[in-house]
Each structure stands twice: as structure tokens, then as C-alpha cells.
Amino acid sequence: MAGGTARRVLVIRLGALGDLIQCFDAFHAVRARHPGAEIALLTKPAFAGFGRTMPWFDRVWEDGRSRSPAHYWHIRSLLRGARLDVVYDLQAKPRTRLYRRLLWPGPAPRWPVADPAALAGRHNRDRYLAVLAAGGVPDAGAADLSWLAAPVDGVAPAGPFVLLVPGCSPHLPHKRWPPASYAALGRALLEAGTVPVLVGTAADRDAADRILADCPGALDLVGRTSLAQLGSLARRARATVGNDTGPVFLTAAAGCPTLMLMSHHTDPVRSAPWGPRTAWLKRDDLSALPVAEVVAALAGLARV
Structure with missing residues (x-):
């Protein structure tokens, strides 16, 4: 299935808060590439609530990163049951590469992988965009962060x-x-x-x-x-x-x-x-x- 016509998309990023924030432009690019798709984020439980406030995702799945066989079976069932068309693995670590293998045998989504040479010596933001580029997702520019706001009257100092x-x-x-x-x-x-x-x-x-x-x-x-x-x-x-x-x-x-x-x-x-x-x-x-x-x-x- 062509990238832009994918209906069910998963983005994986299991790292810390700073890792998620450095993914903002990549998340924005995925939504720009798949404007009508249902896009899910797989992330750590600690940041699932934050993920649900982001405008790019329709749902957020939690991955506690347990090493138990039951947890891997749960992830396999989750991914297979979602009937995904494409997975953008911004984690790109052994754990998530294992998730890809867990889908075998049977139908599998596209799972683009970047050439390591395209990642070397680059900022994390650009590394994430390089992973997306390997899957045909262009850089959509800086993400709009107007959603990342809440009242601070009575909290912020009046002066500088x-x-x-x-x-x-x-x-x-x-x-x-x-x-x-x-x-x-x-x-x-x-x-x-x-x-x-x-x-x-x-x-x-x-x-x-x-x-x-x-x-x-x-x-x-x-x-x-x-x-x-x-x-x-x-x-x-x-x-x-x-x-x-x-x-x-x-x-x-x-x-x-x-x-x-x-x-x-x-x-x-x-x-x-x-x-x-x-x-x-x-x-x-x-x-x-x-x-x-x-x-x-x-x-x-x-x-x-």
C-alpha cells in the first residue's frame, strides 16, 4: 500500500520525555503524510498521558517494556490485531526490532528501516526524520506547538x-x-x-x-x-x-x-x-x- 494511502499507522517511541519532545517534528511529518489515517503512538506508560494531549495521534498504546513472555505475547497480539498498514519505528532498538519479528508468520505492515549511514553524526531530530524518509515521509517543517499551553496566571511572576x-x-x-x-x-x-x-x-x-x-x-x-x-x-x-x-x-x-x-x-x-x-x-x-x-x-x- 502506498504510504499516503495507509489507513492504520503506528509510531513507536519508548524513550524518556526529552526523546519524545525531539520527535515533535517527526510526529508532525507523519500526520502530514497520513492526514486521514488512524495513527497510534506506542510509548512508555509514564508518558502516555502526555501523548494523548498531542494533536497527531488518535490513540496511544502503553508499553511497560517488560521482558516477560506474556508481555511480548501481548505486544504481538496488539500489533497483529490492529491490522497496521505501516509502522514508523523511531525507537529503532533491539526491543522494537524484535517486535517486528514477532509479527511473523502472517501479514505484516511496512516497517521502513533507515540506512545506518544516514543516521551517523546527526542530531536526534534529524535521525528521526531520516527514519521517516526511508518510508517515503518528507520533512513537513516545524511542528505547531500551540497546543502545548495552559493557564499560568497566578503562577508566573509578574516581572522578568x-x-x-x-x-x-x-x-x-x-x-x-x-x-x-x-x-x-x-x-x-x-x-x-x-x-x-x-x-x-x-x-x-x-x-x-x-x-x-x-x-x-x-x-x-x-x-x-x-x-x-x-x-x-x-x-x-x-x-x-x-x-x-x-x-x-x-x-x-x-x-x-x-x-x-x-x-x-x-x-x-x-x-x-x-x-x-x-x-x-x-x-x-x-x-x-x-x-x-x-x-x-x-x-x-x-x-x-
Whole structure:
């Protein structure tokens, strides 16, 4: 079946929040290629709710990524029962390649696979688009993110503010710039008349509390905003400074001038924040990144 006439389409992306956000333009391209199709997203349970707010999908399926035979049988039954015409595997890892093999024997959907040479040395966003190109899906340009918004009246400061994102995955502490450094940055912002606003999830509570102890003038919104509200805050903020973590990718995508702080864990070629005004600083050990260097980079990126 020709790509544009497919009626039942599946997009697979099982990664973290930042991975999903870097897929926005790819998701948009799939919908532009298949405007009348029923398109499903297969993703992790933690992000299924977020997926259901996206305008590109008609349904969202959850994959807890269990290794049990029962789970693989469930995935096989799900994929076969959906009678899919085409699958765009943006995960492209051994697990999802196994899902493809689980469909044998019997009818199978088209499952485009990109040439590895087309992916080498490219940003994640472009890698996802290369996978789609292998299936005949052209780049449709930047996705409209107007849906990523919610009221923040009574939450956002009245004056100028900068978002600080001091957290990241709890099992990757080396990706965090130290709380003491964020506190020093917050104090510098306050001296310049700009409010530092801490955002993140409940998992970032400890880092936020340590920052607030040294910078009590910061506004604490950690665990108090939805992703849609974060999108609205990003559009009002002067800038964002944060670690390699999902909310930083979100603010960059929403158009906020965004500065990402990277450790040895992050390859900027693949994982720098994608957006109209972004920058990054990297140290193998983030504790060696001076506050003064961050302040200077922020001043070069945005009016703060």
C-alpha cells in the first residue's frame, strides 16, 4: 500500500520525555503524510498521558517494556490485531526490532528501516526524520506547538524571570550541575532584577530545597506545573538554564532561549536542545563548570 494511502499507522517511541519532545517534528511529518489515517503512538506508560494531549495521534498504546513472555505475547497480539498498514519505528532498538519479528508468520505492515549511514553524526531530530524518509515521509517543517499551553496566571511572576531546571533522572546524578551553583546563578539573577523560577518534578525536590536554602528569593514551582503549563511559562520566560533533561528540551522547543549544561554523558551533536535560540556548555564533570561562565553564556543568549 502506498504510504499516503495507509489507513492504520503506528509510531513507536519508548524513550524518556526529552526523546519524545525531539520527535515533535517527526510526529508532525507523519500526520502530514497520513492526514486521514488512524495513527497510534506506542510509548512508555509514564508518558502516555502526555501523548494523548498531542494533536497527531488518535490513540496511544502503553508499553511497560517488560521482558516477560506474556508481555511480548501481548505486544504481538496488539500489533497483529490492529491490522497496521505501516509502522514508523523511531525507537529503532533491539526491543522494537524484535517486535517486528514477532509479527511473523502472517501479514505484516511496512516497517521502513533507515540506512545506518544516514543516521551517523546527526542530531536526534534529524535521525528521526531520516527514519521517516526511508518510508517515503518528507520533512513537513516545524511542528505547531500551540497546543502545548495552559493557564499560568497566578503562577508566573509578574516581572522578568528565568526558568532553572536543576534536576534530571535520579539514576544519572552526574548529569546535574550542583545545587550550590544553581543557587549562585539564582542570586546573580536576583541582583539583576530577574526572578529565578525552579521547575521540575517531585524527583527534583532535594535539589530544589538545597537551592532555596541558599537562594530564598527563588520561586519554587517544582512539582507544581503540568507540561502544558511549562510550555506557557517558557513562552513568557526570558530564558531557561538546565541540565540535560526533558523540561529543557520542552522549553527550547517552545521557543524560549535555552542554555543546556552537559556532562560527559551527553553528546551535543545528537542531543543539544533543538529550538530557535539555544546554546550549551559542557564539562565532563559538571561541578567544574564555573557559575561565571554560565552567567556569561546566558547573557549572550538572552536579555536577562
